[in-house]
Amino acid sequence: MSLFIGLMSGTSLDGVDGVLVDFWAGATRTMAAAHVPFAPALRAELLALQTPGANEIEREALAANQLAIHYADCVTRLLGVADIKAADVRAVGAHGQTIRHRPELGFTRQSNNPALLAELCGIDVIADFRSRDVAAGGQGAPLVPAFHHSVFGAPGKTRVVANIGGIANISVLHGDGQVGGFDTGPGNVLLDGWIQRHQGQPYDADGAWAAGGQLLPGLLTALLDEPYLALPAPKSTGRDLFHLAWLDAQLAAFPAAAPQDVMHTLTRYTAVTLADAIHRAAPAADAVYVCGGGAHNAQLQAALQAALGPGIALATTDALGIPPQHVEALAFAWLAWRCQERQPGNLPTVTGAQGERILGALYPR
Structure with a gap:
């Protein structure tokens, strides 16, 4: 051994x-x-x-x-x-x-x-x-793509492994053996901070609180204007950028936003930034496999599938033999x-x- x-x-x-x-x-x-x-x-x-x-x-x-x-x-x-x-x-x-x-x-x-x-x-x-x-x-960072390639890569198939921890990152495993990857933006960091502030909970179990809210299109547009998202790879990020003070600055233009609607919009934000990154980096992806804590958030997974579109299959790394956690x-x-x-x-x-x-x-x- x-x-x-x-x-x-x-x-x-x-x-x-x-x-x-x-x-x-x-x-x-x-x-x-x-x-x-x-x-x-x-x-x-x-x-x-x-x-x-x-x-x-x-x-x-x-x-x-x-x-x-x-x-x-x-x-x-x-x-x-x-x-x-x-x-x-x-x-x-x-x-x-x-x-x-x-x-x-x-x-x-x-x-x-x-x-x-x-x-x-x-x-x-x-x-x-x-x-x-x-x-x-x-x-x-990210350092995980080399490992993802070793255990999840498949000749002739383009797979994306999306790790949704506090920060989200992707590994693009091309069928010819080439590997790419970068941090896409916030994963759970804003979701966890927001629900802890308003509900006293460490995380939104199964996305249940977010599911009861409504999308705030103007807020989502403002969040998507973050310059980091448009930077080319290689790039990485963390709490140094994405934190509640950053979010509060965005929310200043939306003083009437209901907390639950903000939660719904933040969930969509994580999904959309991930999907946009995947579409740019791996437009021919056969499938996306999710790991990390976000793999257990049903509302987030549904939002990610909607943002990816029907042409890309979505599953967790359980489908490849390794539990997401x-x-x-x-x-x-x-x-x-x-x-x-x-x-x-x-x-x-x-x-x-x-x-x-x-x-x-x-x-x-």
């Missing part, structure tokens, strides 16, 4: 997703999966750290320690489910929590304490996957495996880096 653990805590800040994977002989076999929700105080602090604030260096370091403890908890659960010893796992791939992403300024910051994680779980830890790509002139954690287990094998993990055609690079920094157990 060639066992690796992948850990992912994304922009939605709901917690840690983890998988234990066997990559023996080039296969990708998931042996266990686990989810550890964030404690409310940690989630609030990680959210607060997305913007500059007082004493943020110390606060970020303390949050990183707590994050490592949550990661270690997830590792323990995975080992228990699979009845595997820590010594049998070659490495843990831990992405960390993105709190700043400014590749145009030459940096990206993922909060993490991989040294503490290695100490707590007794397994080699590989972290800091994005910075080498940024150092080579790339965006440092496992895909990103699997990707970082794969990136850790690539690092251990001294193989590149980025795609310059996606990130814009000057060339292929081995991604990740090793923290031995």
Whole structure:
């Protein structure tokens, strides 16, 4: 066996997703999966750290320690489910929590304490996957298209994998082996923030609240005027751009907008920006496969299918053998495996880096 653990805590800040994977002989076999929700105080602090604030260096370091403890908890659960010893796992791939992403300024910051994680779980830890790509002139994101190509690519078919986390991104897997991809814009980040503000809920379960609202065409048009959407790839984004203060600025021109109608319109916004990106980047796509938290939002999926049109089939990655909630954690287990094998993990055609690079920094157990 060639066992690796992948850990992912994304922009939605709901917690840690983890998988234990066997990559023996080039296969990708998931042996266990686990989810550890964030404690409310940690989630609030990680959210607060997305913007500059007082004493943020110390606060970020303390949050990183707590994050490592949550990661270690997830590792323990995975080992228990699979009845595997820590010594049998070659490495843990831990992405960390993105709190700043400014590749145009030459940096990206993922909060993490991989040294503490290695100490707590007794397994080699590989972290800091994005910075080498940024150092080579790339965006440092998205990094998942290389993994998507390895597990979802099919000769002769053009497939799009749409990851709808806090931010949405696509991987375009062309039938001739070429791969493209970029961040399309907001996924769940605005939806989660808006419903938490008005309903006190962390997310819109199955899109039920959005389904009861009405489209605000003027607001949708204003949202679609965001300059990021028209930028050519390679490009990436995050909470540095798409956040509630950004939304509030757009809403200033619509003071009478009902909150539920705004929610409906935001759901449509995620769907339309994704579909527009797919139509531009993969007009001949045979199918779109959705992963991430947005795959479980029925209202969002219906809006995405309507925006794509009848000529493109829509499904989740379940149809390709991997549950939507496992895909990103699997990707970082794969990136850790690539690092251990001294193989590149980025795609310059996606990130814009000057060339292929081995991604990740090793923290031995």
